[in-house]
Amino acid sequence: MSPPLDSTRFEQIRASGDLPSPKGTALAVIRLTRQQDVSTAELARVIGADPAFVGRLIKAANGLVAFNRRPVASVHEALMVLGLPAVRTMVLGFSLLSHYRRGACQAFDYNRFWSSSLARALAAQVFAERTRAAPADELFAVGLLGSVGELALATLYPADYAAVLEAASKPGAASLLEMEQERFAMDQCELTGAMLEDWGLPRIFIDAVAQARDPEGTHLAEGSRARRILQVLAAARGVAEICVSDDKAARTMLAARLFADAPRLGIERECIVADCERISSLWVEWGGMLQLQQPRAPRFAELFEQVEAGPGSAAAAGARAAPAVRPRNPVQLPVAPSQAEAASGEGGAHPQRALIVDDEPRTRAGLRAVLEQVHYEVHEAGDGREGMELALELQPQIMILDWKLPELDGPDLVRALRQTRIGQAIYMILLTRSDDDEHLVAAFEAGADDFIAKPLRPRVLAARLRAGQRVVRLQQEVEREHEEIRHFASQLAVTNRRLHEAALTDALTGFPNRRYAIDRIQQEWSAAQRWGRPLSCMIIDLDNFKQINDTHGHDVGDEVLRSAADALRGALRGQDVVCRTGGDEFLAICPETDLPHALSCAERLRNALDKLSLQAGDTRVAISASIGVAMREHWMPDVDALMKQADLGAYLAKQKGRNRVATVQKTGDAGGVDAAAD
Numbered sequence: 212m213s214p215p216l217d218s219t220r221f222e223q224i225r226a227s228g229d230l231p232s233p234k235g236t237a238l239a240v241i242r243l244t245r246q247q248d249v250s251t252a253e254l255a256r257v258i259g260a261d262p263a264f265v266g267r268l269i270k271a272a273n274g275l276v277a278f279n280r281r282p283v284a285s286v287h288e289a290l291m292v293l294g295l296p297a298v299r300t301m302v303l304g305f306s307l308l309s310h311y312r313r314g315a316c317q318a319f320d321y322n323r324f325w326s327s328s329l330a331r332a333l334a335a336q337v338f339a340e341r342t343r344a345a346p347a348d349e350l351f352a353v354g355l356l357g358s359v360g361e362l363a364l365a366t367l368y369p370a371d372y373a374a375v376l377e378a379a380s381k382p383g384a385a386s387l388l389e390m391e392q393e394r395f396a397m398d399q400c401e402l403t404g405a406m407l408e409d410w411g412l413p414r415i416f417i418d419a420v421a422q423a424r425d426p427e428g429t430h431l432a433e434g435s436r437a438r439r440i441l442q443v444l445a446a447a448r449g450v451a452e453i454c455v456s457d458d459k460a461a462r463t464m465l466a467a468r469l470f471a472d473a474p475r476l477g478i479e480r481e482c483i484v485a486d487c488e489r490i491s492s493l494w495v496e497w498g499g500m501l502q503l504q505q506p507r508a509p510r511f512a513e514l515f516e517q518v519e520a521g522p523g524s525a526a527a528a529g530a531r532a533a534p535a536v537r538p539r540n541p542v543q544l545p546v547a548p549s550q551a552e553a554a555s556g557e558g559g560a561h562p563q564r565a566l567i568v569d570d571e572p573r574t575r576a577g578l579r580a581v582l583e584q585v586h587y588e589v590h591e592a593g594d595g596r597e598g599m600e601l602a603l604e605l606q607p608q609i610m611i612l613d614w615k616l617p618e619l620d621g622p623d624l625v626r627a628l629r630q631t632r633i634g635q636a637i638y639m640i641l642l643t644r645s646d647d648d649e650h651l652v653a654a655f656e657a658g659a660d661d662f663i664a665k666p667l668r669p670r671v672l673a674a675r676l677r678a679g680q681r682v683v684r685l686q687q688e689v690e691r692e693h694e695e696i697r698h699f700a701s702q703l704a705v706t707n708r709r710l711h712e713a714a715l716t717d718a719l720t721g722f723p724n725r726r727y728a729i730d731r732i733q734q735e736w737s738a739a740q741r742w743g744r745p746l747s748c749m750i751i752d753l754d755n756f757k758q759i760n761d762t763h764g765h766d767v768g769d770e771v772l773r774s775a776a777d778a779l780r781g782a783l784r785g786q787d788v789v790c791r792t793g794g795d796e797f798l799a800i801c802p803e804t805d806l807p808h809a810l811s812c813a814e815r816l817r818n819a820l821d822k823l824s825l826q827a828g829d830t831r832v833a834i835s836a837s838i839g840v841a842m843r844e845h846w847m848p849d850v851d852a853l854m855k856q857a858d859l860g861a862y863l864a865k866q867k868g869r870n871r872v873a874t875v876q877k878t879g880d881a882g883g884v885d886a887a888a889d
């Protein structure tokens with residue numbers, strides 16, 4: 212796993228303004244979702260302005276709605292199904308896809324990059340649904356952005372990265388990541404991590420993305436949520452590689468590994484075949500919608516059959532030992548830093564650069580001698596146009612230009628350069644044969660910083676240069692301070708986002724806390740009311756928890772809470788939300804769910820908790836819960852009435868002996884009996 216990218220370095224890269232970043236609607240959505248009190252209606256209005264996003268979000272939401280439910284048809288409903296974090300990251304991914312589907316890096320296959328990212332996203336979604344490692348829609352978005360550092364390198368350094376890719380494709384080459392490190396002092400994984408962090412993705416996803424290339428090397432605890440997310444993303448990478456690989460043998464080898472790893476991922480082998488077939492057809496569908504040119508989708512059923520029939524079942528043996536199939540074969544090439552990079556001062560102390568633009572070789576030689584005495588690295592141009600090109604390429608700190616120049620006169624060259632960001636930072640001295648007022652005024656009006664009359668007097672020139680150096684130093688200090696301020700501002704933004712997340716998260720279980728729960732159920736209530744859709748909720752209260760604490764201690768109590776949370780997470784459906792609302796109390800919010808379905812879902816949860824037990828010393832601690840279920844009904848004035856009904860249900864379940872599900876509402880199949888459905 213690559214170490215995180217140094218934050219100052221990332222700030223410098225970000226300050227260049229060339230990093231892939233969301234634009235237009237996506238930017239507006241991301242800004243909105245950073246506000247604490249953004250309303251779904253406002254978000255829906257912003258997204259609704261962009262038909263492309265509308266279609267994609269609705270499609271994503273429908274991928275998560277159970278088959279027997281009415282499909283999602285509006286942005287508002289899509290927002291409800293997907294939830295804010297997923298919408299935010301999805302919009303970000305789609306925005307990048309729209310704006311960076313082509314680019315200047317010749318050797319970088321943009322289409323293949325996005326095809327592969329899409330396959331990874333869909334595989335992550337399908338595997339997350341199956342394993343319940345994390346909300347499927349959030350993992351879709353994480354999958355889509357999981358290699359964004361590679362796109363960033365191609366965008367930031369198109370020519371240099373093309374050279375790296377070409378060298379990397381030669382036989383016997385070093386790994387692409389090693390070559391990236393050597394050339395850019397960072398690799399795509401580090402850059403991906405820094406960008407995902409900058410966009411505010413949760414740490415658990417960023418860490419999983421970073422380790423997904425080498426899941427075997429992880430130190431994450433077996434069975435932990437972080438480990439399960441990592442396994443899902445690693446398997447999703449495998450599926451994506453199969454999808455975009457045109458090498459038959461490589462496809463079979465990757466399929467063998469996927470097949471062998473399926474049980475550890477928590478997916479039975481029969482299911483992995485069905486899941487991969489589903490991913491493949493979703494990939495074709497989405498690829499068409501996003502207008503990607505994709506290779507023919509793999510037939511996973513056939514691939515897995517070959518694997519099973521293979522010599523000694525390649526699935527078990529060959530797969531694990533097989534080296535990762537690298538899309539490109541990297542080579543080691545010693546590469547000098549580009550001029551642009553040298554000019555930016557990255558990677559160590561560089562001498563200050565000076566550019567002389569003069570058509571007389573003798574004048575140039577005289578100026579060079581003086582400049583070299585004061586330790587400048589000197590470059591020369593013989594005419595105005597060449598001067599312009601070199602100035603933009605070298606980004607010198609100081610420039611000395613003759614007034615009269617072939618192609619482009621000195622004052623015009625100064626004026627043109629001042630229009631550019633690079634030119635604004637150069638200290639420019641104009642040379643002229645006459646030092647009358649008119650020339651002086653014209654020089655300053657063009658944007659020159661100083662003015663020297665010919666013939667040149669070396670002592671005067673050296674004194675003027677020293678004055679110029681002072682100004683350059685001051686400018687550089689101001690720029691450094693600006694950079695620091697930008698850096699602190701971005702760190703502050705990250706910290707604020709973390710604080711905001713922390714304020715809404717329960718530290719022990721990682722679930723949203725009571726504050727979030729109240730907001731969320733209110734939002735779901737409003738949506739259900741507006742669209743006339745069912746909404747249910749459950750209050751899940753652990754049984755005799757005080758006794759567990761008293762008998763085994765608080766630490767065991769905490770462990771019970773964590774295990775219960777994991778079990779709930781695993782047993783709930785993708786669109787449901789569960790929060791920890793009190794000591795041993797949880798609230799599950801189930802949109803689009805009527806009472807009979809909520810009751811059977813609650814029974815599944817109760818059963819999952821009942822199966823849990825924990826070893827504390829010599830004794831086993833049994834865990835169970837009483838669950839009260841309620842559904843929104845027309846007579847209820849507000850969400851509090853719904854919660855109250857669920858509370859009464861939980862109370863009834865306790866009264867009837869605990870470890871059961873109850874409701875005080877009429878269940879459809881109970882024939883109108885106003886009693887417990889336990």
Ligand SMILES: Nc1nc2c(ncn2[C@@H]2O[C@H](COP(=O)(O)OP(=O)(O)OP(=O)(O)O)[C@@H](O)[C@H]2O)c(=O)[nH]1
Binds near residue numbers: 756765
């Ligand atoms: N270990 C631990 N205990 C907690 C935490 N928060 C609250 N508690 C304890 O949870 C217990 C809840 O007990 P009660 O509300 O009496 O419920 P109960 O013992 O489960 O009884 P019933 O609900 O009637 O089955 C209290 O003893 C609290 O001190 C926590 O974060 N960790």
